Amino acid sequence: MESKTFEDLIETNKMYQLVTERLEVVDPDAQNLYARFNMEAELMELILDFYNQEDDHIASQKLHKFSPEQVLAYLQASHKLYLSKKLPEIEQTMVHIFNKYGQTHALLTTLTVFFNDYKNRLIEHIRSEEKDFFPFIKKLIAAEKGELTTEQTMDLMKSSSLEDYTDNHGPIEDDLKNVSVIIQDYSKNQETPLPYRVFLNQVEIFEMELRKHAIIEDHVLVPMARELEKILRERLNPAV
Ligand SMILES: [Fe+2]
Numbered sequence: 203m204e205s206k207t208f209e210d211l212i213e214t215n216k217m218y219q220l221v222t223e224r225l226e227v228v229d230p231d232a233q234n235l236y237a238r239f240n241m242e243a244e245l246m247e248l249i250l251d252f253y254n255q256e257d258d259h260i261a262s263q264k265l266h267k268f269s270p271e272q273v274l275a276y277l278q279a280s281h282k283l284y285l286s287k288k289l290p291e292i293e294q295t296m297v298h299i300f301n302k303y304g305q306t307h308a309l310l311t312t313l314t315v316f317f318n319d320y321k322n323r324l325i326e327h328i329r330s331e332e333k334d335f336f337p338f339i340k341k342l343i344a345a346e347k348g349e350l351t352t353e354q355t356m357d358l359m360k361s362s363s364l365e366d367y368t369d370n371h372g373p374i375e376d377d378l379k380n381v382s383v384i385i386q387d388y389s390k391n392q393e394t395p396l397p398y399r400v401f402l403n404q405v406e407i408f409e410m411e412l413r414k415h416a417i418i419e420d421h422v423l424v425p426m427a428r429e430l431e432k433i434l435r436e437r438l439n440p441a442v
């Protein structure tokens with residue numbers, strides 16, 4: 203019983219670190235990170251809860267009480283964390299294994315090729331969200347606050363950004379499962395070497411992180427964008 207509590211604590215700390223470390227990535231020198239990035243402790247608590255919850259959809263419901271700006275700030279900080287910390291860390295482990303086992307383990311070539319390809323696809327996924335979808339949400343927020351002209355708002359409503367996004371937002375984290383498959387296939391009849399297990403562990407945590415991230419995008423941010431569109435449509439055309 204006691205050891206379970208201890209393990210729970212470790213697990214919670216690990217999750218807490220996962221949730222809070224993106225604040226450091228955004229600005230390691232900031233005095234008051236929560237205020238600066240508009241992420242109150244309450245939002246971080248809920249996201250932490252979300253990371254620990256089995257039922258993603260119930261947990262994501264609770265995030266709806268935050269503003270689209272807050273959710274967006276969190277997702278953007280996450281993107282930064284993936285690009286500047288998570289991917290380089292995983293790559294570093296990869297290089298370490300390669301230096302140690304590269305000569306003897308043919309599997310490494312497959313893994314390296316797979317991971318490089320995956321990394322490029324993930325960077326492209328993030329880049330397209332940062333370039334198209336997130337700016338669109340920012341414009342919706344500005345329009346809702348009355349910061350755009352009627353004409354600008356009408357143009358914005360004509361864009362198909364939301365549909366384009368929901369039609370094309372694929373589950374990029376699913377591909378990471380292949381890393382486990384590749385490693386497990388390889389070690390079928392033998393003990394998996396420790397560096398592979400470390401690598402696998404990093405990849406699995408990252409996979410979970412990306413899955414939660416995508417749920418926040420699809421089930422929190424997208425409904426918020428729909429709501430903003432609805433408000434703006436009613437404002438532009440109150441009779442309908
Ligand atoms: Fe994203």
Ligand SMILES: [Fe+2]
Binds near residue numbers: 327331371416419
């Ligand atoms: Fe995404």
